[in-house]
Amino acid sequence: MRILHTADWHLGRIFHQVHMTEDQAAVLDQFIDLIKDRRPHAVIVAGDIYDRSVPPVDAVRLLDEVITRILLDHRTAVIMVAGNHDSADRLGFGNRLFAGRGFHLFGRLDRDMAPIPVEDETGPVWFCPIPYAEPALVRETFGSSPEAVRGHNEALRVLADHMSARTPAGARRIAVAHAFVTGGEQSESESFLTVGGAGTVDGSIFEGFHYTALGHLHRPQHCGHDRIRYSGSLLKYSFSEADHQKGITFVELDGAGQITACESIALTPRRDVRRLEGYLNDILKGAAPGENRQDYVMVTLLDEGAILDPIGKIRQVYPNVLHIQRTFLERGSGAVRSVGDHRRLDDLDLFASFMEQVTGSPLDEEGRQVAADVIDDVLGRCREVAP
Amino acid sequence: MRILHTADWHLGRIFHQVHMTEDQAAVLDQFIDLIKDRRPHAVIVAGDIYDRSVPPVDAVRLLDEVITRILLDHRTAVIMVAGNHDSADRLGFGNRLFAGRGFHLFGRLDRDMAPIPVEDETGPVWFCPIPYAEPALVRETFGSSPEAVRGHNEALRVLADHMSARTPAGARRIAVAHAFVTGGEQSESESFLTVGGAGTVDGSIFEGFHYTALGHLHRPQHCGHDRIRYSGSLLKYSFSEADHQKGITFVELDGAGQITACESIALTPRRDVRRLEGYLNDILKGAAPGENRQDYVMVTLLDEGAILDPIGKIRQVYPNVLHIQRTFLERGSGAVRSVGDHRRLDDLDLFASFMEQVTGSPLDEEGRQVAADVIDDVLGRCREVAP
Structure with a gap:
């Protein structure tokens, strides 16, 4: 079973006043090429499809285009769950009709939610969707007692158990969830699930699954265990992610559910997100050979004293400079x-x-x-x- | 060929601060019963599905429920076009995937838009969708010259001709459009398509169609010709519509495309929209036997002079009184x-x-x-x- 696992597309994201829809369209084109090359049995998108509950029209159009191409041109099953940035109801519109076309979309929580079997040569793999949901909604939907489901950890366990119970004994199972698993590394662009850290969940919840495809954290990473993985976001969505290597995770399971391949395939963004540091005069000497001047850059200036219109000057060299930091202005702020x-x-x-x-x-x-x-x-x- | 024609659902409508989603759900339940009874070959929804471009979540959920039941429980083809209240892109999400399930949804204009054949015992009827579009967008999409497409009339003719040209000669054809056909009667709750009346279109545009299913005007009505018809809105959406008889239009075409039946089937709203007129003391004597006190009412008071909290008093008799008019206060306003x-x-x-x-x-x-x-x-x- 070959799977492409991705998450955190954040379509419609505005990054320092730049609408990123064109950047997103460019890497999603590469993603579709990847589907053509690797011929996966299924594609997973593990939440935060949109950047906000009412995304801009361009983002709606882009998702429509991408999903339609994957389904109609490449006939590849898609398993998509809502993340904390998505409006579960808006995203989930029409999902019972889409299911018949191989587009398995899980928005609002539903007691009747069931795993999706996808066949390979050796039989079915059961994809267990766990869309993001507030613990209160899990209680309400599954009739759990408030004591049993206090936080995200208990809520996710209820959902994971609900799904497991609906797969045959001994079957191959893959969990698809949007959650903050303990020990994962955060960036600045992920919104907190719950103030104070009660939003984290324990990786042991996913012990019964042969692979767990996660969304929420933006850096691609394993979580305690090889079989529990964040694919990372589609693009760098904050300067704190400048050192991330973004990509799509390709996973292969054998007939027994053992992982036989797991690889992060890099996508090439139209414009990278980078941090530069130096004195203004050095920066203004120009970009290095091979450097993309069009990248989105943040510049940390080491100069002291007043500088007239530093961003205007740097824009001559880096047209998409988005943010400037002055170290000497911040020096005092710590004390x-x-x-x-x-x-x-x-x-x-x-x-x-x-x-x-x-x-x-x-x-x-x-x-x-x-x-x-x-x-x-x-x-x-x-x-x-x-x- | 049996057809149920409806339009102007305006899901998510707020009427004098009352969210009408529950009222809409109640008549849509009856609509689904009607589908069960009449077993139409197709259902037409001729625009203004939602009341605004970003509808409330409840409205999205209601449309999802209704469409899913029609398609999955009753396996009846649905032809739906966007109206001027809808966001064509938001409404149209996923339409190429839905088409394979019999849900033919037309949002944003597209050069590749083609008629949908629906079969009965005598062969296909071609449904020609014409979603609402600004003339400028028609020019842009179809490469027409600005002179040729100045207003809605020319724009609609381009679209109708585009559709007709894509049906076989001699075929049965039904146009589905959201437009203001000259001679139709307006209510207060339809927004103008274009200021100054340039939004009206000529009924002759639809001469080549055996039936034209229109949306936009809220009163059920024929338009110059029996074969060109507004189904009217789902509910009364302004007090100016208090005397309308709302319903769903049932149309039957024979094998030659002749209309053999055309009937407006009334739906029973949970609460009617009514106007009352009288002196406060008479109104306060109470509702007449058989009168639904829960109706949405507007009261015109004939009393002169100051009245303390008239709406509070009337609410004792009509809990859903929404508006009060004082004739004596308005008498002077004309002069x-x-x-x-x-x-x-x-x-x-x-x-x-x-x-x-x-x-x-x-x-x-x-x-x-x-x-x-x-x-x-x-x-x-x-x-x-x-x-």
């Missing part, structure tokens, strides 16, 4: 000194204390004199205008 | 007299002029004296508080 009640400081002392926080060293006598002159001048003019 | 520059009137004259406008007769001497006393009293107290 903000108390200056007492700032409301009791006069204008000059207030400014001096601000400068000290920002630069890390006290304003010298010359600086104080310049500031005092400016303050006098400004206040004098104010008095002229409004006597 | 608001100029009182000169009201900024130059003193408080008493300003009040007297207001009363005259509202009641239609000048404030008498006693009234002036009462008003003067109140004004003096109020101003006196104001001076005490803020000297």
Whole structure:
């Protein structure tokens, strides 16, 4: 059984004001080529299909196009579950009709949800969909007691057990879930499932499955065990993911359910997401040979002091620079000194204390004199205008 | 060929702050019973499926339920086109996959759009879908010149001709469109297609079709010709529709395409939409025997003068009273007299002029004296508080 496992497409994502739909379309084209090459028996998309519950129209159109091509041109079964970013009801529209076309879509939780058998030469593999759901909804849907299902861990166990119980004994089983399994590594672009960490679930829930295809965490990674895996997101969706190697996971199971291959196949984004660090003059010397100037970059400038329009200057070299960080401005932020009640400081002392926080060293006598002159001048003019 | 023709469901409609989804679900249940009884070869839904481009989740769930039951439980083909209230892209998601299940959904305009053949004992009838589209989009999609497609009339002709050309000569043809055909009668709840009336189209466009199933106007009606018909909306969606008899149109064509039956079958809403007129005391005497107190009512009160909390009082008899009109308050509005520059009137004259406008007769001497006393009293107290 050959499977392509992907997740966290976040279609319609806006990254520092850039609509990423074209970038997403470009890698999804490669994904479809991969389906053509590898001829998987099934494709898994493990949640966060869209970036938000009401995605932009372009994102809806892109998903329509991709799913239609996979199903009609390549006749490959798709198992897709909703993630915490998706609206389960909106995403799940028409799912009972789609099922007859091989598109197995799981949005809103439903007591009648059942595993999907997909056949290979040796028999069926049972795909057990576990769409993202709040614990309260799991209680309501499955009539569990509030004590039994307090958090995501218990909720996911109820769902996993519900699915397992609906597969034949000894069958090959694959879980498809959107969850934060304990020990996984987070990035900045995943929203918390639950404030305070109660959203994590225990990997042991998936012990009865031959493979668990996860979504939620954006870095491709195993989770404690080889058979429990995050494919990672389609693209880098935050600068904290700049060092990730994104891709699609290709998994192969033999007739006994043993994993015989597991590989992350890289996709080539139209524009990479990168972090640069240096002095402005060095950055402005231009991109290195072979470097894609069109990449989405964040620049950390080491220069101190005022710079006029740094992003405008850097844009000449990197047209898609999205964010600039000034180390010297942030230096003080780790240890903000108390200056007492700032409301009791006069204008000059207030400014001096601000400068000290920002630069890390006290304003010298010359600086104080310049500031005092400016303050006098400004206040004098104010008095002229409004006597 | 037996057809059930309906339109303008406006799922998710909010009517005077009441969410109508439960009312809609109740009549759609009856609609499904009708499908069971009449066993049509096809069901037509001619646009404005939803009330707005991003419908509430309840409405999405209701449409999913209804369509799934029609297709899976009753195996009846559905031909559905987008109306001007729908988002063509959002509504149309997955339509190429749905088509294989007998759900023929037409959202965004597409050059490859083709008629859908549905078979009866004598052969195929070709359903020609014409989803609502702005003339500019028709030009863009079909490469027509701006001169040839200036308004909705020309745009609809391009689409109707495109469809006709894709049916065999002599075939039975049914057009399914969402448009404002000249001569039709409007209600208050249809949004204008185009300001100024350029949105109307000529019924002659549909001459080549054996039946034209229209949506947009909310009153069931023929349009110039027996073969061109609005089914009307699912429910009454404004008080201006209080006298409409809503229903589903049942149409039968013989093997030659002649209409052998055409009937509007009434559905029974959970709550009717009605207008009442009278004096408050008469209204408060209670509902007549057999009258549904739960109906959505608008009350026109004939009383003059101030009434404390009239809607609260009427709600004791009609819990779902949604709107109250006071005839005496509106009497003056047709002929608001100029009182000169009201900024130059003193408080008493300003009040007297207001009363005259509202009641239609000048404030008498006693009234002036009462008003003067109140004004003096109020101003006196104001001076005490803020000297």
